[in-house]
Amino acid sequence: MKKVLAIVLAMMLVLSAAAMAETVKIGVFEPASGDSGAGGKQEMLGMQYANKETPTVEVGGTTYDVELVYADNGSSTDKAPSAAQQLVSEGVSVVLGSYGSGVSIAGSQYFADANIPAIGVTCTNPQVTAGNSHYFRICFLDPFQGTVLANYASKELGATVAYCLGELGNDYDQGLLTYFKQAFEGLGGTVVTESFPTGTADFTSYLTNAANYGAQVFFCPVSIAYSTQIVQQAASQGATFPILGSDTLDSNVVANAAKGTNVQVIITTFYQEGASPEFDEGFKAWLNEDSEAMTNNGGNDMISAVSAMGYDAYYTALEALKAAGSVDSAAVLAALPGVSLTGVSGAIAFDEVGDAIRNSAFIKKINNETGDWEFVTEQTVE
Amino acid sequence: MWNTVFPYLLSGISVGGQYALIAIGYTMVYGILRLINFAHGDVFMVAGIIMVYMAASGVPLWLCIPLVLILTAVIGFVIERVAYKPLRTAPRMSAMISAIGVSYTLQNLVLYVTGGLNQIYPTIPWISDSVTILGATTKMVTVVTPILTLILVVALVQLINHTKIGMAMRAVSRDFETSQLMGIKINRVISTTFVIGTFLAGVASVLYFTNYTTVIQTSGAMPGLKAFVAAVFGGIGSIPGAVVGAFIIGIAENIIKGLDIILFKAGVISGPMGLATFSDAFTFALLIIILAVKPTGLFGEKITDKV
Numbered sequence: 292m293k294k295v296l297a298i299v300l301a302m303m304l305v306l307s308a309a310a311m312a313e314t315v316k317i318g319v320f321e322p323a324s325g326d327s328g329a330g331g332k333q334e335m336l337g338m339q340y341a342n343k344e345t346p347t348v349e350v351g352g353t354t355y356d357v358e359l360v361y362a363d364n365g366s367s368t369d370k371a372p373s374a375a376q377q378l379v380s381e382g383v384s385v386v387l388g389s390y391g392s393g394v395s396i397a398g399s400q401y402f403a404d405a406n407i408p409a410i411g412v413t414c415t416n417p418q419v420t421a422g423n424s425h426y427f428r429i430c431f432l433d434p435f436q437g438t439v440l441a442n443y444a445s446k447e448l449g450a451t452v453a454y455c456l457g458e459l460g461n462d463y464d465q466g467l468l469t470y471f472k473q474a475f476e477g478l479g480g481t482v483v484t485e486s487f488p489t490g491t492a493d494f495t496s497y498l499t500n501a502a503n504y505g506a507q508v509f510f511c512p513v514s515i516a517y518s519t520q521i522v523q524q525a526a527s528q529g530a531t532f533p534i535l536g537s538d539t540l541d542s543n544v545v546a547n548a549a550k551g552t553n554v555q556v557i558i559t560t561f562y563q564e565g566a567s568p569e570f571d572e573g574f575k576a577w578l579n580e581d582s583e584a585m586t587n588n589g590g591n592d593m594i595s596a597v598s599a600m601g602y603d604a605y606y607t608a609l610e611a612l613k614a615a616g617s618v619d620s621a622a623v624l625a626a627l628p629g630v631s632l633t634g635v636s637g638a639i640a641f642d643e644v645g646d647a648i649r650n651s652a653f654i655k656k657i658n659n660e661t662g663d664w665e666f667v668t669e670q671t672v673e
Numbered sequence: 674m675w676n677t678v679f680p681y682l683l684s685g686i687s688v689g690g691q692y693a694l695i696a697i698g699y700t701m702v703y704g705i706l707r708l709i710n711f712a713h714g715d716v717f718m719v720a721g722i723i724m725v726y727m728a729a730s731g732v733p734l735w736l737c738i739p740l741v742l743i744l745t746a747v748i749g750f751v752i753e754r755v756a757y758k759p760l761r762t763a764p765r766m767s768a769m770i771s772a773i774g775v776s777y778t779l780q781n782l783v784l785y786v787t788g789g790l791n792q793i794y795p796t797i798p799w800i801s802d803s804v805t806i807l808g809a810t811t812k813m814v815t816v817v818t819p820i821l822t823l824i825l826v827v828a829l830v831q832l833i834n835h836t837k838i839g840m841a842m843r844a845v846s847r848d849f850e851t852s853q854l855m856g857i858k859i860n861r862v863i864s865t866t867f868v869i870g871t872f873l874a875g876v877a878s879v880l881y882f883t884n885y886t887t888v889i890q891t892s893g894a895m896p897g898l899k900a901f902v903a904a905v906f907g908g909i910g911s912i913p914g915a916v917v918g919a920f921i922i923g924i925a926e927n928i929i930k931g932l933d934i935i936l937f938k939a940g941v942i943s944g945p946m947g948l949a950t951f952s953d954a955f956t957f958a959l960l961i962i963i964l965a966v967k968p969t970g971l972f973g974e975k976i977t978d979k980v
Contacts, residue, residue: 324789326889332790459950483945485933488953490895492885493688495811496930499680500949503934516791516887523886527803529810548793548886586788 315355315618318383325366326514331390332587337601340577348609351616364394371397379405384618387604392416393462408624412604413597416466420645427645437470439652439670444508445478454506455484467512494521512537519548526552543593550662562599563653563666567635603634677938680809681931689923690818694877695900696915698870704846704910705866708768712775714897720745720878721888728795742875749871783890791889794882814883902960908970926952
């Protein structure tokens, strides 16, 4: 009896091992909680939708099921290393993420040590890919984004004084503020920069500062949780200056906060609804039939740019797997630099640093009556 | 000059009033149990979350507010009965650790319920309206907060000084065991203390989140910590001390955020120095200085050595 049982158990082990071999794991290194939780979830939605659309990939003649393995980096640089280690020990072939540059940098070394390539989806700080060979990214960079916004503020809005506000110790915020400052001062403007400590909810004094300095634009490339506070408090203070933001503000949560107020919110982003009607339609249909996905999207079916980027990142990973002809992470790492494809957000190819070759960004603003994002222009910087 | 300083003062008084309402909860519980209730800031946050979900489920707002206040008081009562009462005879450190446990339990429960997404607090009519006072535009709640805080504090002081339960509270805070021997039902007194403290935290949450409309699971941490500093600053155990401490901290913190521009306009400095960054550092530096120089705080109890 015992022998039979032992044989059955051994068979089950072999069978399950055989079943395991048919699966390729893609790590999802994203914040599901904390200040960037809302953004991270929207980025994951794009990957989940892509995974639903294309659940298998053919690598070296074998068809693999693609399994997304999630690790929550909690939007914080001290939780990111353990989330990264979790993915490494799961044996993922490639990692996608993260939303937020600080956490990407914090997790980077663990992927490098395990020879696992990582594809940054919307982490825009140059430090993410600089000085390493395993981190790639499919979005534009902060120097570019900061320059685009500074040009827009100076040339289109005619501003000469800008007030910049970022979170203390946040690589993303502080990086963007520096690039904005450089570009804006280069165009002959003056910039006042201040920082607030993590966990701040009261931005009234910072808004008063901006008014007192005579700022004509208020630039705050901060997390969604802070930007909703800033937008609402600006509304109740009757602020007259427009609020400029970066890709982090591109969320319907922020649009809802500005709905019914007089605050102008203008941002740069990766994708604008309408650029790929096929993707828009499919994604919305999916949101409408999956109530949990709908909740994670903020309760409506507006498409965040980060979702489109998550979608593109998933397909970039599949292309890399195909090109590698193996699910071994080292092979994928070797194949990634040569990968190119056309995603919904545009053409994707990598330069020698591992950054996406892109030279244009979408600028959009909130329609205060409907609470929707509206396309303004597509800005190109050479 | 006045026009420059006034908006900061206004923000400071408003946030100070909200800290004061939270600080009273810390100080009352400490006065009676010698326990620092670390879960207090999280009860404040939970009150905010309950409001968000109640309003979203279609309960009319005029009914939401009293219901939230009652529910918050009930939560305070339950926390005391479940997490602190069984530890009444245990060393004080055990109750403190239990309080930290409650704090994390509440945060993680809310994380689970909200899925880590920030919730937008419902707009309460009238107190959410914009109003212009002496050239500064702000929300009505900014003006309402200090007034409401003072009314509640005066009512509370009356309750403590002129009612039977208030007398019992004073007796228990003086000497736990003796008052028990004198026939005071101390469990009732302690429960009442918790109910009052959490009720005030509930009021503070309505005022605070009307002003700063985003609620996440960590929303209670910073206000809770600052209110705690205010309670220590004013002399923990003293209600007027907590209120004065809270207003001082609220105002000082906001003035520091605007100090650059104030000094700049006054001609003291020639360019921004980045002082705004130190607003929180100031609060906690103050805590250290107070503890080092006057450990009992501004209005703290005098320690008399019994011979």
